[in-house]
Amino acid sequence: MYNGLKIIIGLLIFVAFVTFPFYSKMGKATTKPDPKIDTPVIQELAEKKCVEPKDFMKTEHMKMLNDWRDLVVREGNLIYVASDGGKYIMSLQNTCMNCHSNKKKFCDECHNYSAVVPYCWDCHIQPKENKT
Amino acid sequence: MLETALKGSRKYWGLIFFLLAIIGVGFIFYLQQFFYGLGITGMSRDVSWGVYIGQFTFLVGVAAAAVMVVLPYYLHNYKKYGRISVLAEFLAIPSVIMCMLFIFVDMGQPLRVLNVILHPTPNSVMFFDMLVLSGYLLLNVLLGWTILGAERKGMPPPTWIKPFIYIAIAWAPSIHIVTAFLYAGLPGRHLWLSAIMAARFLASAFAAGPALIIILCLIVRKYTKFDPGREAIQALGKTITYTMILNVMFLGFEVFTAFYSTIPGHMHPFDYLYVGLDGYTKLVPMMWLSSILAISALVLLLNPNWRKNETTLAVASVAVFFSLWIDKGFGLIVGGFVPNMFERVFEYWPTIPEALITLGVWAVGFLILTILYKIATTVKEEVVYDKYGEKQIKI
Amino acid sequence: MSINRRQFIKIAGISTIMGLGGTSAVDLLQRNWLEAAQYSPDPKALTAKRWAMVVDVSKLKTEDDYKNIMDACHRVHNVPELGNPKDEIKWIWKETYEHAFPGQEHEYLTEGIKHKPFLMLCNHCDNPPCVRVCPTKATFKRKDGIVMMDMHRCIGCRFCMAGCPFGARSFNWKDPRPFIKEENKEFPTRMKGVVEKCTFCYERLAKGLIPACVEASQEAAKKAGTKPGLVFGDLSDPNSEVRRILSSHFSIRRKSELGTQPSVYYIIGGNDHA
Numbered sequence: 001m002y003n004g005l006k007i008i009i010g011l012l013i014f015v016a017f018v019t020f021p022f023y024s025k026m027g028k029a030t031t032k033p034d035p036k037i038d039t040p041v042i043q044e045l046a047e048k049k050c051v052e053p054k055d056f057m058k059t060e061h062m063k064m065l066n067d068w069r070d071l072v073v074r075e076g077n078l079i080y081v082a083s084d085g086g087k088y089i090m091s092l093q094n095t096c097m098n099c100h101s102n103k104k105k106f107c108d109e110c111h112n113y114s115a116v117v118p119y120c121w122d123c124h125i126q127p128k129e130n131k132t
Numbered sequence: 133m134l135e136t137a138l139k140g141s142r143k144y145w146g147l148i149f150f151l152l153a154i155i156g157v158g159f160i161f162y163l164q165q166f167f168y169g170l171g172i173t174g175m176s177r178d179v180s181w182g183v184y185i186g187q188f189t190f191l192v193g194v195a196a197a198a199v200m201v202v203l204p205y206y207l208h209n210y211k212k213y214g215r216i217s218v219l220a221e222f223l224a225i226p227s228v229i230m231c232m233l234f235i236f237v238d239m240g241q242p243l244r245v246l247n248v249i250l251h252p253t254p255n256s257v258m259f260f261d262m263l264v265l266s267g268y269l270l271l272n273v274l275l276g277w278t279i280l281g282a283e284r285k286g287m288p289p290p291t292w293i294k295p296f297i298y299i300a301i302a303w304a305p306s307i308h309i310v311t312a313f314l315y316a317g318l319p320g321r322h323l324w325l326s327a328i329m330a331a332r333f334l335a336s337a338f339a340a341g342p343a344l345i346i347i348l349c350l351i352v353r354k355y356t357k358f359d360p361g362r363e364a365i366q367a368l369g370k371t372i373t374y375t376m377i378l379n380v381m382f383l384g385f386e387v388f389t390a391f392y393s394t395i396p397g398h399m400h401p402f403d404y405l406y407v408g409l410d411g412y413t414k415l416v417p418m419m420w421l422s423s424i425l426a427i428s429a430l431v432l433l434l435n436p437n438w439r440k441n442e443t444t445l446a447v448a449s450v451a452v453f454f455s456l457w458i459d460k461g462f463g464l465i466v467g468g469f470v471p472n473m474f475e476r477v478f479e480y481w482p483t484i485p486e487a488l489i490t491l492g493v494w495a496v497g498f499l500i501l502t503i504l505y506k507i508a509t510t511v512k513e514e515v516v517y518d519k520y521g522e523k524q525i526k527i
Numbered sequence: 528m529s530i531n532r533r534q535f536i537k538i539a540g541i542s543t544i545m546g547l548g549g550t551s552a553v554d555l556l557q558r559n560w561l562e563a564a565q566y567s568p569d570p571k572a573l574t575a576k577r578w579a580m581v582v583d584v585s586k587l588k589t590e591d592d593y594k595n596i597m598d599a600c601h602r603v604h605n606v607p608e609l610g611n612p613k614d615e616i617k618w619i620w621k622e623t624y625e626h627a628f629p630g631q632e633h634e635y636l637t638e639g640i641k642h643k644p645f646l647m648l649c650n651h652c653d654n655p656p657c658v659r660v661c662p663t664k665a666t667f668k669r670k671d672g673i674v675m676m677d678m679h680r681c682i683g684c685r686f687c688m689a690g691c692p693f694g695a696r697s698f699n700w701k702d703p704r705p706f707i708k709e710e711n712k713e714f715p716t717r718m719k720g721v722v723e724k725c726t727f728c729y730e731r732l733a734k735g736l737i738p739a740c741v742e743a744s745q746e747a748a749k750k751a752g753t754k755p756g757l758v759f760g761d762l763s764d765p766n767s768e769v770r771r772i773l774s775s776h777f778s779i780r781r782k783s784e785l786g787t788q789p790s791v792y793y794i795i796g797g798n799d800h801a
Contacts, residue, residue: 071566073677076669078572078733081565090566094713122718123678125605125710169719170683171700176613180688180698240683240698240720247663247682258662258686319656319785320692397630473694474626478612 033113036105041098050099051082062118065092093124101127133281136510137503143355144506151499158492161485162237170240172485179469179480181238183462183490188234190340190461191497192311193333195227195268197341199304200371206297212363214519218283218508219352219360220345221276224304226500228269233493257313264307271300276504283519284511308333315468323401323468326389328382333460335379340456342368342375343449348505350446356509357525362442369445373433376452380426383459401467404477409470412477419463425455571735575761577672578727579769579790580741581778582646586756592747593621593644596757599743600725605716607706616697618725619648619740627793628781640795646757648740649674649695649725650781650789657687657696666722672762672790673727683720692785696724727759762790 042048050057052064068090071077080090089095100106103126111118140148165172175182201220205213236242253259274296282289312333315324346368349360390398403409405419429451438444471477482490518524530538568574587593600606600619609615621644625632628645651674658668665680666687688696702719710716714730717723728738736742741759748755760769769792772778778792 069679072733073675073679074667076568076671076729076733077566078569079567081567089569093715119718123715125712125716169699169701171614171719175700177615177688177697178612178694180685235684238684240685240722241681242683244663244680244682247665247680251663251680253662253664256660256662256686258660258684262662314686315689318660318690318692319787320782321689468689473692474622475629476626 030113033110035107035109036102037100039099039101041101045099051080051086051088051095053083065096065120068092092120097124097127102129103127104129133277133284133507133511136507140506144502147502148499151495151502154495155492155499158489158495161488162492164485165237165489166242170238172483174481174483174486176478176480178472178476178478179466181465181469182480183465183482183486184234184238186461186465187490187493188231188238189311189314189333189465190457191227191231191234192265192308193337193456193460194341194344195224195231195272196304196308196334196337197345198224198272199301200338200342200375201345201368202297202304203301204367207301210367211520212361212367215358215512215524216345216349216360216364218276218280219348219505221272221279222504222508223341223345223348223501224272225269225276225504226497228265228272229500230493230497231265232269233496234490237489237493257310257317261307261310261314264303264310268300268303268307271296271303275300276508280508280511283515286515288519305334308337315464320473321468322397323464326386328385332379332382332386335375335382336456336460339372339375339379339452340460342371343452343456346372346449347446347453348501350442352505352509353526356513358509358512359524359526361524365442365445366440369433369439369448372449372452373430373439376426376430376433379456380430400471400475404470405463405467410477412470412479414479414481415463415466418458422455422458422463425451425458429455569733569735573732573735573737575671576763577761577790578651578732579672579760579762579792580648580727580738581758581769581772581792581794583754583756583758583772583776583794584643584645585794585796586748586754587644587646592744592756593646595747596646596740596743597621599739602709603711603714603728603731603739605703605707605711605714607703607716608708609703609706614700616699616703616723618697618723619646621645622647628779631779643795645793646740647693647695648791649727650693650787650791651725651727653788653790654786656690656692656787660686660690662686669729673729674724675726675729676723678715678717678721678723681721683722685722687722692782692787693789696722698722 037048052060057064068080069092071080072090078089080088082088097103103121110116161172173182173184198220201213201217204210205217236245239245248259248262275293278293279289309330312330315321316326316329318324346365349365349368353359387402390402400409404412405415406423407413408416429448432438432444432448432451439448466480470479512518513525516523516525587596597619601608601617604618606616606618624636624640624643624645627647632641651672653672655666655668655674657666658674661667662684663680663682665677665682667675667677669675683698685698688698699717699719699721703717707716728736728740731738737745737759741755741757744755744757758768758772760767762769764770772794773792776794778794780789780792783789
């Protein structure tokens with residue numbers, strides 16, 4: 001093999017670089033995200049449910065918000081009729097965050113864990129939270 | 133062929149690292165702009181486009197100008213351009229890339245650039261401009277690479293390339309016409325709302341571009357063994373003479389229409405650019421410099437003895453290039469915004485970060501140009517004889 | 528069959544591109560489940576075939592009359608106060624006659640008109656150049672004539688600002704948040720790098736409310752016992768208030784010679800409208 005030593009050293013550096021995220025976190029405990037829904041508004045609800053079932057919201061909320069914004073801004077709709085017939089105003093800032101006023105413990109909990117940085121909050125005003 | 137770019141003299145590497153350093157500085161300031169916003173530039177609510185869009189406009193012209201070499205060569209079989217057609221195509225590539233970079237650095241939300249493709253909007257000239265520019269880039273990469281590759285192997289270019297050559301010849305003016313339409317179709321911008329805009333764009337492009345090719349040919353001849361050929365350079369000199377005359381005439385037509393009709397809206401931008409308006413005169417010295425350069429260039433070019441002398445031709449080419457760079461890369465854009473829609477004057481001047489980002493983009497262009505020209509000249513040095521059996525290297 | 532390195536790299540490259548292109552094409556074509564879901568406008572929403580506004584400057588007398596209206600708009604829409612003309616963002620503002628209607632002024636205008644401020648806002652043109660030039664449909668015309676902004680989609684190219692003959696558009700040269708005095712929690716702010724302008728309060732119309740500026744003008748007029756300076760309504764309805772005023776008063780529009788057909792009309796003076 002020509003330049004065998006150089007190639008092997010190069011490969012070693014490459015492998016070390018690629019596996020960096022794994023060994024840098026090895027042995028360190030990572031806490032599983034645990035989003036909270038214990039806000040005053042939710043506590044007062046007779047039936048604690050979101051606009052759609054929890055599992056659906058967990059996996060599809062980003063698509064839903066994406067569609068909502070087009071439906072409201074581009075197509076002039078305002079009311080969302082959920083699968084159970086409930087009617088909601090389509091608004092991240094006024095509907096979603098009214099209940100989920102604990103953005104840090106609700107949104108950020110998972111978003112930080114999965115290193116997702118949605119730019120919603122560059123424009124939409126997040127609820128005031130007591131810094132704890 | 134790429135490997136030829138990796139072997140070079142100390143001077144070659146010096147140039148590469150110098151350009152990389154400028155790119156680095158530009159990039160650092162771009163990061164500042166990225167995080168702070170376009171507020172670090174001199175642009176404002178009233179002059180909402182500035183030097184970035186000006187450079188873009190100017191460089192579309194330089195890119196389109198390759199056709200001034202390719203057309204006589206392929207359509208009229210003008211053999212003297214056989215040696216430099218690749219140089220012209222290889223100038224178009226970095227020019228288009230710089231155009232794209234200037235659009236990119238001008239965007240307020242650069243991460244959303246793909247929205248232009250995700251939500252195609254045929255009624256927007258900007259959308260068309262993106263299409264024609266990308267197409268032109270691909271065409272020139274294809275043509276330059278294939279033709280140079282064939283030359284290296286000592287073979288004629290493959291026949292399948294012919295249709296692409298003809299498409300590229302028709303495509304080149306289209307990129308600049310579409311760019312002119314960005315401006316010429318806007319109601320209320322009196323300086324731009326003119327049918328001669330596209331013609332003026334083409335004339336200035338076909339002067340500035342070949343002027344740059346002349347300068348590059350002279351540099352290449354000085355620093356490599358490859359000789360682009362005296363006749364080719366002289367022929368380009370004639371091209372820029374005619375196109376520069378046309379360009380100055382077209383500007384004159386605009387001035388005549390504005391000042392003989394005496395419609396205030398049409399006169400104001402010219403007033404602002406050349407004498408100042410309401411006491412605002414920031415652009416006046418630059419515009420007069422542009423005019424003086426244009427006239428001196430014409431004096432040098434129109435006299436056949438001076439045009440035939442390569443030193444004076446070089447001086448004239450530099451003058452043409454800088455005259456048009458000021459006129460189109462700066463005055464034309466800013467002049468469209470002054471006075472503003474309320475007949476008020478707000479002035480624009482680029483800031484230091486803005487100037488350094490601009491310089492950084494130019495350095496990217498020159499880096500690509502240097503590498504492509506290194507490849508082209510190395511191949512030509514190895515081949516020794518051009519397609520027509522004439523020696524293309526200096527003894 | 529053996530392949531050399533060059534061929535291998537070519538095949539690998541092409542298949543990567545096809546693979547990436549293929550998946551994103553599938554993503555794009557995939558119909559979202561929400562297509563099937565139900566949604567509708569609010570039944571309370573105010574609707575029209577063609578929204579329009581009449582600005583009767585004879586009804587706007589004091590500095591406060593203007594300030595009241597401008598503040599109402601800028602407050603509900605979180606419009607920042609940047610404090611310099613370079614970065615300035617404005618949705619509704621004042622201009623004098625010669626600047627609002629350039630080319631219409633002459634030396635011998637009455638003093639009243641010469642120094643009279645006119646309220647400027649987006650004209651919501653029938654034939655808007657900004658919509659024509661936008662490369663992403665971030666600004667678009669709604670069926671009811673409102674020229675809308677989709678801030679989610681704007682790429683900040685500012686072609687619309689070059690295209691608008693009325694200077695109605697502002698660009699966020701930097702993050703506007705620190706410059707908003709009092710945030711309206713019910714309306715978003717903007718981020719750096721997008722263009723914004725008046726939207727005829729689409730968000731209020733959707734809930735059955737008239738635009739904030741018109742409301743402010745009406746409230747002030749009610750208090751003072753006069754007629755409001757701003758009137759909003761449906762231009763396609765012959766019985767609407769805007770139509771009644773336009774049919775009984777001389778009115779002008781900004782730069783009508785450009786053919787954009789503004790839907791903001793100005794009345795300079797005259798008797799009280801009904």
